[in-house]
Amino acid sequence: MKKVEIYTDGACTGNPGKGGFGAVLIYNGNEKRISRGYRKTTNNRMELMAAIESLRLLKEECEVTLYSDSKYLTDAINQHWIDSWVKNGWKKSDKKAVLNRDLWEALLELIKVHHISFIWVKGHAGNKYNEICDALAVEAYTHDATNIDFEYLKMI
Numbered sequence: 001m002k003k004v005e006i007y008t009d010g011a012c013t014g015n016p017g018k019g020g021f022g023a024v025l026i027y028n029g030n031e032k033r034i035s036r037g038y039r040k041t042t043n044n045r046m047e048l049m050a051a052i053e054s055l056r057l058l059k060e061e062c063e064v065t066l067y068s069d070s071k072y073l074t075d076a077i078n079q080h081w082i083d084s085w086v087k088n089g090w091k092k093s094d095k096k097a098v099l100n101r102d103l104w105e106a107l108l109e110l111i112k113v114h115h116i117s118f119i120w121v122k123g124h125a126g127n128k129y130n131e132i133c134d135a136l137a138v139e140a141y142t143h144d145a146t147n148i149d150f151e152y153l154k155m156i
């Protein structure tokens with residue numbers, strides 16, 4: 001099975017506001033960088049989209065180590081919050097609806113395909129690839145915030 005490392009980051013100017021995500025996929029010493037900007041979204045949505053869009057690029061089942069500076073993403077998986085959300089009909093422990101359900105459901109589908117370890121890294125702390133992803137995300141919302149996050153717009 002192919003082993004892939006993925007670094008991801010999301011960013012927003014304002015929250016909500018213009019947003020973007022960046023990611024670097026590393027396989028066999030080769031890097032692929034992706035990014036996309038949105039007119040109006042949230043930081044958490046960009047963090048999730050970075051992971052989802054990266055995983056969607058994989059053409060076959062892979063063993064993935066996915067690095068993110070988003071506790072929202074990594075804790076939801078590693079501390080099994082998402083399992084509780086699904087079991088409780090997409091409600092949190094406070095009985096409120098889970099935000100970004102559309103993206104969590106998309107991520108769950110990808111988790112079924114790949115063997116993924118979600119690793120939290122401290123943001124803005126000198127991690128080379130985290131810094132690259134942050135720069136890609138900021139560049140995306142600064143210069144290419146043309147995409148529309150339709151699911152976000154439905155929520156507001």
